[in-house]
Amino acid sequence: MKDINISYLKQLESESIHIIREVAAEFKNPVMLYSIGKDSSVMVRLAQKAFYPGKIPFPLMHIDTGYKFPEMIKFRDWYVKEIGCRLIVERNEVAISEGTHPQKIGVDKCCAKLKTQGLLGAIKRNKFDAAFGGARRDEEKSRAKERIFSFRDEFGQWDPKYQRPELWNLYNCRINEEESIRVFPLSNWTEMDVWYYLKNEEIPIVPIYYAQEREVVDRGGILIPYDDMVKLKPGEKVEKLMCRFRSLGCSPCTGAVRSEARTIDDIIKEVEEASKSERENRIIDMTSDSSMEDKKKEGYF
Template sequence: MSHDSPAHRLTQLKVLENESIHIMREVVAEFRNPVMLYSIGKDSSVMLHLARKAFYPDKIPFSLLHVDTGYKFKEMIEFRDQYTKEIGAKLIVHRNEAAIARDMNPNQHGVARCCGALKTEALLEALAAGGYDAAFGGARRDEERSRAKERVFSIRDNFGQWDPKNQRPELWDIYNSRIHDGESVRVFPISNWTEMDVWMYIREENIPIVPLYYAAQRPMVERGPHLIPADETQHLLEGEKPKMVMSRFRTLGCSPCTGAVRSSATTIDEIIIEAAAATRSERETRIIDHGSNSMEDKKREGYF
């Protein structure tokens, strides 16, 4: 794609890229103390890349915040430490140490309670501790139906909660960043990107991602419809036996609650072919999205 083609046309990916950069700059210009939530996943990789572009030649002018539940895959933590160092980004890691000390886990306490303590509570603690008035997140509207409804600038009250029935109108690309003391804004610069866009962009820009996205032989157990990684953080249920399965992850979360898919896609091109042929959404492998505690409930409580 040449930038100075006489027709002055941008591909849809470039339109999205330019929109995301515009949003990031608006936030840095208008907020006192922004931070970027960094989950280490592919969407976070894209967000980081966009942030580098937005503020070039300067370094990214805000910190990255990783909420570590203690259940992240070790490949994720390695990737996080190595990549953020390489690009010179400031990284803050926050854990809900009290809950981790109590051995909070999804098997004994349930997925909803575990997520509530290790993710939502930890996130709200970290945001309060940092005094951040704006936090970037990499959520996309195509992921889930309550996310499809959320504004780019999503206002949260003093408790970090979302009121979906009372969202501010959001006109054109003019974002209202005026908030009261104690309120904050969650900002979603890649709202309009789809899973396919993310993969296409990763390929076009050669963006590094956690190797777990590529297929390899990995130890797995089959639990209902899910393929669950049998690593050291996993509490195996009675009768479950790990076996090696050629598999990869479409999305990355906590290891006990993130299913893998059978796949032989070892290159980005193969992943894109697989994503294009997929008949089921990527979040299907995320156990937290299922059950009575929906994404909307979690978002109301302060989750991203």
């Protein structure tokens, strides 16, 4: 008998494709959440591969909080056109028109309104029964316990104590009306895997992942990009620094890190040497020891 020796990236790719096809085959109306970030880019490529030479048989959906970097929106619109995919953009217009901002109502509440409510409303309105997300289990401790097929009740909420057992590669796709499943095809990928895959597959990413000189405010060690939306607190000043974004969120809550990495190889080198995990620059995770778990229970990605 010959041995199977397949590189683990190819193995991860194959597993993710299997997951994506299961959803397309078993659900009536799936959607792929597209956050424009690097993980989304990998997930979209996997979906292309899953249905090649056909087209991706479901739309992408972006939950726009109104605080995304302009480079992200530009990239989004270019990329979906490039790959010929249908894009749905959803916004919680009520909350946006109320001027919801993290500095006004706090980070947690702002996320709940713009992201969680935005997403839950969009899923209900469009009657989606399955939504792909690009989350990885290595990102955060509570995600390590989430299933690949994560059941959500009619309110879109996650119950960590009543999860369906997930065995072998057999995924339970059965739900009642109004209920839905969040599917995470990248569950078993790590940040490094994502970067190596982006490199190997030559997948385009938003340019702000690369280092350039930017105007930033140093807020408790996190570099917040300075723009009209940022209000300087007493004692803060605007600096010009070489920096890049390690993960992409809303501009008021996403910090940059000092970096000289201008190419994907530079980034890989930097991430390998980095001694801090990638969500270190995300203010949303730091509010309490279980902040991500609380958000997830409410229906956050």
